[in-house]
Amino acid sequence: MKGKSATLDVSGLPPGAFGYRSLMWWGTMGMILIESTVFGLSIAAYFYFRSRSLTWPPSNVVPPALRWGTLNTFVLLASAIPNELAKRAAERIDLRATRLWLVVCLAFGVAFNVVRGMEFTALNTMWTTDAYGSIVWLLLGLHTTHIITDVLDTAVLTVLMFVGPVEELRFVDVSENSLYWYFVVFAWLPVYGVIYWAPRLM
């Protein structure tokens, strides 16, 4: 092992990489797998309760009103655009564009958190009512935790990109942050389907 003559010189390698080549991507994917499991199990619990109940929702509860949840679905999906642009700007190491699109993302983030507040008023059930109410609030609460933390960590990253110190690896962080943002957006679709449409269609 100590042979002095044979070496593999890696000094020419770049000091970082984007996407699945970076460690941050793997860390973020780990988080996404963990949280997808939580979403999946919560949805499974929803249908487990449904299988145990003669009527659904039980006790003649009106399903959640569609307006705010549907609006928020569009807001969340639209936020994918500035998110993709922030990701691409970061991968070009374009600081100005990265700042711009992160700020736009944050504006969307504030918007979907506000609409989320309205969603809670339109669920037509309380968590204390019965297991149906409990699981609906849990599902919406779970996703709300994600949009709050996603906006907070994006905010920290945005401030960092403005006040520095900024080095290349921070752009990898922005790129992986956008991956997580996608997860939060797309995790909403099944949750939306379950909360708003399962009691209507099934």
Place this chain on the structure above:
Amino acid sequence: MRDPKPDHELPPALDGPDLDAMLARTWADPRGFGGWFAHVDHKSIGRRYITTAFIFFLLGGLLAAVMRLQLARPDNHIVGPDLYNEIFTTHGTTMMFLFAVPMMQALGIYLVPLMVGARAIAFPRLVAFSYWLYLAGGIFLFVSFLLNAGPDTGWFAYAPLTELAYTPTKRADVWAQLITFTEVSGLAVAVSIITTAFKMRAPGMSLNRVPIFVWAQVVISFMVIFAMPTIALASTALILDRLVNTHFFDPTRSGDALLWQHLFWFFGHPEVYIIFIPATGLVATIVTTFSRRPMFGYLPIVLSLVSTAFLGFGLWVHHMFATGLPELGESFFTAASIMIAIPTGTQIFCWIATLWSGRVTIATPLQWVLGFFVIFIIGGMTGVMVASVPLDSQLHDTFFIVAHLHYVLIGGAVFPLFGAFYYYFPKITGRMLDPRLGSLSFWLFFTGFNLTFFPMHVLGLWGMPRRIYTYSAATGWGTLNLVASLGAVLLAAGVITFIVDAIVGLRAGAPATDNPWNAGTLEWATSSPPPAFNFAHPPTVRGRDPLWDNHPDQPVVVGLRSDVRDVLVTHVLDAEPDHRLEFPEPSPWPFWTAIATTGLFIWSIFTPWGVVYGAIPVFIAMVGWFWPKRPGETGTQAWPIRHRTLPKPHEAPGAVAAR
């Protein structure tokens, strides 16, 4: 290919002692009391994890000793029923959540980076955070126990017993929140280990050359990722039921108590394999070394580990046969439960074939592994028995189950673990253990174990229920219980012998060479104990046992910077060099984040607002954690952004020069 580097980026052309001294400065954890909370070296964290988990093993063992004392004779009243409930619950909870899983992950933290030839573990601060959170959780459980608030509803905490109506004290909340502590820390370690094993392997270590122990760690890390969220969700739902009147497990409001059992065992059965699979990795490692030949059937063994992991998620209902599920479901889960004997059997036959065709030296580590064979096979056979519904319905909640689970868990995990203690003690401490004391410890433990737990099979068949605090003389269970209790004395003597051996070894053991067992894997390619940077020149490999089959002139990696914590990142499949990455400096913020998280968890037992207000310090601590230091503040140099780029996934990597 790239811009010329500024001077400060050029790796100083050092070699030999100069290089070692420079690397030692760069990679050193801070000294002193304050520095102690900022360690990020995976070996330092790993040693703490191993020591802490061992202390919890001793505490759990003390609780078991009290139970054996209580059950030694009929109509005993050393402890009352209430305290007895707390004791067996805290014993089970400690052994599962504070000893077995953390100990297995701790070995992964210490060994995986060394085995794959890396200088560090991925996300070192996350691993440090995980340790502090785990420690806080353990202290929380035992302080609660001392305050008479220890959990008392069994280690699986079935609803509705744990619901507010039946457990109005905080005991069930303590259990539920301990789960949150240990699951968060376990998940953090899992992500770090997967990333390390997939992205930081030595050049040449393609996936089909990864050491079996590392495979085992990867497999259980994935299991942790899919199993532990289940229990975290279940315990959160339980706390919500108790704190804010949700009705998840409350049948009077369309909730369902059986949902708890489904969620718990969807986690709980994989949990058994999360403990067992790394142990089989240890067995494979020890068997290979002491047979002096490469493992027979590497591929079937790795495939067995993976298929065990998949099957492990399809077995949970066999813990629920007594709940009256539909017959078809029960048959399905019986079949799945019996099927899991196939991959386990495959592994056992491969180990036997390796031993059979090797040149075997019986050293202490192998002694423990041979003990494992005997005990685990008995535990496996009683497992096939209770996989059948009619027998399980008879034996459910009797001491037969207690016997079975201890044969599986102590046989399957603790024996390989003690083998690993003897095997890795020289690497971790730089000192050898005394083989005579090791052998004595083994025989005391082995004899004591069988005396303690074998009679429990019989007691269970006679109908003695588990979790009773005493029994009357008329049952006729007294003699066998006394035998079991005497066996526990021998078992304890075995553990004490090991501790004596370890203390003597630490003080006066013979100095260990780099590779005292002539093993083949990379953790033995560095000094004992390894330096903070693991390898001055990270190795390259061309086989499964690099120290056995590397070319005499096998290249080593050069060109990593020695003035910052530079590591080599490689590709997932074939471990070709991809990029270099500067790792973070030591930091106290993971510690503060763990403290803040502990505050949140404990606060939320008392009021839901604890989650809201408790999140503020967690957020502040996390910002402190993630905020990069200014250039020059620590010697870390930021790259000024000029026209630099980093490669994207599909772009070609930079140049690697082989000379």
